Structure formats: C-alpha cells, structure tokens
Amino acid sequence: GIQVEQSPPDLILQEGANSTLRCNFSDSVNNLQWFHQNPWGQLINLFYIPSGTKQNGRLSATTVATERYSLLYISSSQTTDSGVYFCAVRGGGSQGNLIFGKGTKLSVKP
Amino acid sequence: GAVVSQHPSRVICKSGTSVKIECRSLDFQATTMFWYRQFPKQSLMLMATSNEGSKATYEQGVEKDKFLINHASLTLSTLTVTSAHPEDSSFYICSATTGNSPLHFGNGTRLTVT
Numbered sequence: 623g624i625q626v627e628q629s630p631p632d633l634i635l636q637e638g639a640n641s642t643l644r645c646n647f648s649d650s651v652n653n654l655q656w657f658h659q660n661p662w663g664q665l666i667n668l669f670y671i672p673s674g675t676k677q678n679g680r681l682s683a684t685t686v687a688t689e690r691y692s693l694l695y696i697s698s699s700q701t702t703d704s705g706v707y708f709c710a711v712r713g714g715g716s717q718g719n720l721i722f723g724k725g726t727k728l729s730v731k732p
Numbered sequence: 733g734a735v736v737s738q739h740p741s742r743v744i745c746k747s748g749t750s751v752k753i754e755c756r757s758l759d760f761q762a763t764t765m766f767w768y769r770q771f772p773k774q775s776l777m778l779m780a781t782s783n784e785g786s787k788a789t790y791e792q793g794v795e796k797d798k799f800l801i802n803h804a805s806l807t808l809s810t811l812t813v814t815s816a817h818p819e820d821s822s823f824y825i826c827s828a829t830t831g832n833s834p835l836h837f838g839n840g841t842r843l844t845v846t
Contacts, residue, residue: 655834663770663823663840670834708775710835719766720827720835722776 624649624713628656628723635699635730643694643726645709653712654685656694662706668694668707698728735759736828738838745816746846753811753841755826760827761809766835767799775780779824782809816845 625648634678635641645654667685669676671692676683680699685692686700696703706727735758746749757767764783768776780801782788788801798813798820805826811827824842 629837653834657837663825663842665825665837666839667834667836710776712835718764718829718831718835719781720780722768722774 624651624664624711624721625709626708626709626721626723628709630726631724632727633729635715635728637699637701637706637730637732638732640695640697641699641710643696643728645692645711645723647690647692647696647711649690649713650687650707651690652712654692654713655710656683656710657710657723658705659708665708665725666678676707680692688726696728699728701730704728704730733835734836736762736826736827736836736838738841740841741839742842742844744844744846748815749811750814751816751843753813753824753826753843755809755811755828755838757807757836760828760830762809763831764829765803765808765809766827766829767801767809767811768823768825769826770840776825779811780842786800813843816843818845821845 625647658666671685673687680697682695706724706725710722737756770776779786779794780790782803789795789834803809827837828833
C-alpha cells in the first residue's frame, strides 16, 4: 500500500515564527488532506488538496502530485496552533479510505 | 455542511461488557463510512470500511467478531466493541464520504475499559 512519511516528527516554535511541514507519499493519489488534531482528539480538516495550492488565513498548502509531496505552511504561529498535524492520502485502488502519516507534533511557545 | 456526529464522546466500561459507538452523517448521505483507531501518541489506523447494506470489510489483524459494524442506513454506522478488555481502550474515530470526495470525521470516542 501507499506509504506516507511526514517530517519533522516534532517541531518547537516560538510564537510568531513560520514553519513548513512536509508530507511525502510513495504512489499517485487522488485525495490528500491535511488535519490538525487538537488536544481533545478532534480532527480539524485544514485542506483538501490533491494538487495545487490553497490558502486559508495563516495556513497554506501546496501539493505537487507529480513529485509526490505536499507542504503545509504555517505563518505567524500562535500557541493555539499547537497539536499534531496529519497528512492523509487516498490511492486510486483504495475503497476511499485515507492512509495517515505519523504526524508532526507542533508546540508553539509563548 | 458535511457534519459527522459521533456518540458518545467518552465511555468507561467494565471488562467483559459491550459498548456501542454511533456515527451519523447529519447533512449528507454517506455511501461509505470508515472506522479508525488511535492509540496514545500514535497515528490513526483503519479498522474497517462499511458500506450501507453490506458487510463491513475489516483490515488485517482486526477481529470482526470483536468489533461488530453495522451500516443500516446511508446516515448511520455503528461500531460495537464486544466483551471489551483493557487492551481495547483507545480512541475510536469514524469518518464518512459520499464517494471520491474529502473524508469528514467525527469527534471521536475515547473508550476506557477497566
């Protein structure tokens, strides 16, 4: 099956700093989503981005499907950005389920 | 739109009892629902895929007789953990989709078996 690798596994930032999270995947995909999991476990859907670039406030994402990677940019980070960020993909041969990476744990310090 | 409601959010049960978790798509009809499990500090792992009116498809290593899944309608799927044991304690999350579209997730159920 498709392998999803996220980097870095852990990231500590000072409030106000910018960061880039990376997601590499091993095969072509027809769906890629970025999620933020808050301390209560809730998965917040950040982007549905199988290709191209999208922006939502301080967050933006770019997926280069031909090169099998996606990037999540967080600008002017805030303490509320802390949590785990997951990249998840769906391959063409799947039943529609997403395969998750191991996540990047982000800690933003005041 | 695309809201998935999962209930209960938290449950504590005694070893040997059964627990039912409900997953509802509130404003769309979900052709397929997925059940994931997440252990502490780990990623989400797919347990099973359920399609309305048919038997669920379980991932390798997931006991179908222990984790009973029923997808009786296009808006409701249930996961029943039968004869729960402490090692079943985990965070269970459902998701739903209408097809080749984004997956929408419930808020999860934290199960603690004592």
